[in-house]
Amino acid sequence: MTVAQKLRGRWGVPAVSGLLIAGSAAIATVFGAGFASNAVMVAAAVAAGSPIAVHAVRALAARVVGIDLLVTVASVGAVVIGQYWEAAAVTFLFAVGHALEQATLNRTRSALAELVAVAPDVAVVLREGGQIEVAAADVAMGETVVVKNGAKVPVDGEVVAGAGAVDQASITGESIPVEKAVGDQVFAGTVSRGGVLQVRATGVGADTTLARIIHRVEEAQDAKARTQRFMDRFSRWYTPGIVVLAVAAGAVTGDVVLALTLLVIGCPGAMVISIPVSIVAGIGRAAKDGILIKGGEHLERAAKITAVAVDKTGTLTRGRPLLTDVVVLATGADRAAVLRWAALAEAGSEHPLARPVLDAARAEGLPVGQLPEVAESIPGKGITATSGGHRVLVGNVALLSQFGIADALGSDRVADELAAAGRTPMIVAVDGVVLGVLAVADEVRPDAAEMVAELHRAGVRTVVMLTGDALPVALAVGEATGVDEVRAGLLPQDKHDAVRELQREGYVVAMVGDGVNDAPALAVADLGVAMGAAGSAVALETADIALMADDLRKLPQAIRLARRTVATMRQNIAVALVTVALLLLGVLLGGVTMSVGMLVHEVSVLVVILNAMRLLRRRARSSAAPGTAAVGPHHGAERVAEPALL
Incomplete structure (x- = not known):
C-alpha cells in the first residue's frame, strides 16, 4: 500500500491532523507561540474535525443528536474562545478513536472475510x-x-x-x-x-451452502441485540441530556470552558462501541467454529438457556438401525445359521429393519444376494419366505402362533428381555423349528453422552429427551446418554406442549431437532437449533442457531460462547459508564481538561475494543473420555411397541 493510499484510508485524517499538531508545536518551540503556531493548530483541528462535522450535520438531518455533534460544538467553541490546543487535541483523539473502531470491527468481521476468501x-x-x-x-x-x-x-x-x-x-x-x-x-x-x-x-453460485452461510453471517453481524437496541434508545435521551447539562453549567457558572468540557466528557464513545464490537466478535468466533448464530438477539438468548429439549432419532441417535444381538436357541444351530436364514428371508423385504440384518450378514461373509422364491410380509407380525423348499419365518410371537409353531425354547422370553433393553427382537424359525432371536437397535451417537455432560457444565439445569418412540426404547437411550428426563410416545403436538410446559416452569428452552415432526417444538422454543445443517437451505433459513457439522458437542460450545459474549458486553458497558461518571465528577470538581477528558475517553474505547477481541480466541473445550455410547450393552432400539414389524 502506497503512502497516498494510506492517507486516503481510515488513518489518513488522524495522520494529517497529528502532523499539523506536531508542526504547530515545532513552530512554537522555535519561534515562540503566536499567530503562525496557532494557525497551524487550528488547521489541525479543521483537518480532524471536518469529517466529524459532516457526520454531525447528516445525523441532525435525520433528527439524531449524536456524539459527532457534541465534539463538533465543543471544538468550534474551543477555537472561538482561543483554546486552539484543546480543539485540535479533541478532534485528533476522536479521529484516532474512530479509526481504531473501524479497524477493530474489520478485525472482528474476519470470519466473514475468511469465508469470502475461501470461495x-x-x-x-x-x-x-x-x-x-x-x-x-x-x-x-x-x-x-x-x-x-x-x-x-x-x-x-x-x-x-x-x-x-x-x-x-x-x-x-x-x-x-x-x-x-x-x-x-x-x-x-x-x-x-x-x-x-x-x-x-x-x-452453484449463490445456491451453494457457502454462499448461504456468508449471507447469513453478514446479516447476523449487522443484526442488533436486545441490549444494543436498549442502548440506542438510551443514547437518544442521554446525548441531549449532556447538551442540556453543559448549557446549564455554563449559564450558572458563566464558565464557557466548563460547558465545552462537559460536552466532550459526556461523549459515550465506549458505550456506543461496547455492544456491537462484542456481538460481531462473538458471531465471528462462532462462524469459525462451524456454529451459525442468526443474530445478536439469538446470541443473547442462547446465553440464558437453562433447559435443552432434544429429539432422539437422528439427534441423540444416528437414525440408522444396526444388528446388536444374535441369540442361538436351537441345538445344533450356530450364529451364522441363524443370521443366514434371516438374511435370506429379509432379502425379499422392503422394511427398514431388513437392511441392518442384510448388512450384518454381508459383513460376516454370508451370502445375501439370493432372493427367496416367495416372500410375503405379514403386517404387524413379520415376514415369511420360501427358498429351496424351506419355509423361513422372521417376526414376533404372533407370527409363530399364526403358523402353529410351538415355542418350546423360550423365544418369547428372550424377545421380551431384548425389548425391555430397548431393542427390536425378531424370532427366526425354519421349517417349524425356532433357531434363535435377532435384535436390531438404533446407534446412539458417540458424542451424545459427552454433549449432555458438557451442557450441564455450561450451566444448563435440565436436558429432556422428547421422542415418539416407545418408553423402553426411550429409557434405554436416556440411560446411555445421561439425560435428566425422558418423555416418550409423543406426537409433534405433544413435543410442542412439552416445550411449553418447561417454559411455564420457568425454563428458557432450546429445542434441538432435525425432522418435520420437530417443527412445532422448534417454533415455540426460545431458541431453535438445527444440527448437521451444512447443505440444508431450510435449516439455515429457519433455525436460530445452526450447527454446521453433525457434532452435538457444538451445542454446549455455542452456549458457552454466548455467555462469554454477554459477559463481555456487560463488562464493556460498565467500563463506559464508570469512565463517563468519573470524568464528569472530575470536571465538576476541577482538574480534568477537555483534552485530558478526550484522552481518557479514547483509552476507555481501546479497553472496550481489546476486551471484545478476546472473544476471537478459541478456548479449549472441556472434554470427556471419548467413546461410543450405546443403549444397554449395545445400542438403542428404534421401535419396540410392535417388535419385528417386518
Whole structure:
C-alpha cells in the first residue's frame, strides 16, 4: 500500500491532523507561540474535525443528536474562545478513536472475510469429452467438475467417481479432513487434501451452502441485540441530556470552558462501541467454529438457556438401525445359521429393519444376494419366505402362533428381555423349528453422552429427551446418554406442549431437532437449533442457531460462547459508564481538561475494543473420555411397541 493510499484510508485524517499538531508545536518551540503556531493548530483541528462535522450535520438531518455533534460544538467553541490546543487535541483523539473502531470491527468481521476468501474462483468441468477450466460461477447444475489434490471444490455436489479426503473446516469447523467416496456430499469452498474426485453439481453460485452461510453471517453481524437496541434508545435521551447539562453549567457558572468540557466528557464513545464490537466478535468466533448464530438477539438468548429439549432419532441417535444381538436357541444351530436364514428371508423385504440384518450378514461373509422364491410380509407380525423348499419365518410371537409353531425354547422370553433393553427382537424359525432371536437397535451417537455432560457444565439445569418412540426404547437411550428426563410416545403436538410446559416452569428452552415432526417444538422454543445443517437451505433459513457439522458437542460450545459474549458486553458497558461518571465528577470538581477528558475517553474505547477481541480466541473445550455410547450393552432400539414389524 502506497503512502497516498494510506492517507486516503481510515488513518489518513488522524495522520494529517497529528502532523499539523506536531508542526504547530515545532513552530512554537522555535519561534515562540503566536499567530503562525496557532494557525497551524487550528488547521489541525479543521483537518480532524471536518469529517466529524459532516457526520454531525447528516445525523441532525435525520433528527439524531449524536456524539459527532457534541465534539463538533465543543471544538468550534474551543477555537472561538482561543483554546486552539484543546480543539485540535479533541478532534485528533476522536479521529484516532474512530479509526481504531473501524479497524477493530474489520478485525472482528474476519470470519466473514475468511469465508469470502475461501470461495472458489475457477472450476475444471468435464465438457465435450475433455477437461475445461471455467469460472466457478459458470458451472451449470448437473455438470461434472473434477477436483484434484489441493484444489478448492467449486460447487455443492455429489461424488460420482473417485475417492479422497476433503478439508471441510470452512463449512463445518471440523479440523480433520473427511474421507469422500461415491455418493458422498461435498461443499463449495472446501479443499481436497488427497485423491481426485468427480463431482456432479447440485448447487452453484449463490445456491451453494457457502454462499448461504456468508449471507447469513453478514446479516447476523449487522443484526442488533436486545441490549444494543436498549442502548440506542438510551443514547437518544442521554446525548441531549449532556447538551442540556453543559448549557446549564455554563449559564450558572458563566464558565464557557466548563460547558465545552462537559460536552466532550459526556461523549459515550465506549458505550456506543461496547455492544456491537462484542456481538460481531462473538458471531465471528462462532462462524469459525462451524456454529451459525442468526443474530445478536439469538446470541443473547442462547446465553440464558437453562433447559435443552432434544429429539432422539437422528439427534441423540444416528437414525440408522444396526444388528446388536444374535441369540442361538436351537441345538445344533450356530450364529451364522441363524443370521443366514434371516438374511435370506429379509432379502425379499422392503422394511427398514431388513437392511441392518442384510448388512450384518454381508459383513460376516454370508451370502445375501439370493432372493427367496416367495416372500410375503405379514403386517404387524413379520415376514415369511420360501427358498429351496424351506419355509423361513422372521417376526414376533404372533407370527409363530399364526403358523402353529410351538415355542418350546423360550423365544418369547428372550424377545421380551431384548425389548425391555430397548431393542427390536425378531424370532427366526425354519421349517417349524425356532433357531434363535435377532435384535436390531438404533446407534446412539458417540458424542451424545459427552454433549449432555458438557451442557450441564455450561450451566444448563435440565436436558429432556422428547421422542415418539416407545418408553423402553426411550429409557434405554436416556440411560446411555445421561439425560435428566425422558418423555416418550409423543406426537409433534405433544413435543410442542412439552416445550411449553418447561417454559411455564420457568425454563428458557432450546429445542434441538432435525425432522418435520420437530417443527412445532422448534417454533415455540426460545431458541431453535438445527444440527448437521451444512447443505440444508431450510435449516439455515429457519433455525436460530445452526450447527454446521453433525457434532452435538457444538451445542454446549455455542452456549458457552454466548455467555462469554454477554459477559463481555456487560463488562464493556460498565467500563463506559464508570469512565463517563468519573470524568464528569472530575470536571465538576476541577482538574480534568477537555483534552485530558478526550484522552481518557479514547483509552476507555481501546479497553472496550481489546476486551471484545478476546472473544476471537478459541478456548479449549472441556472434554470427556471419548467413546461410543450405546443403549444397554449395545445400542438403542428404534421401535419396540410392535417388535419385528417386518
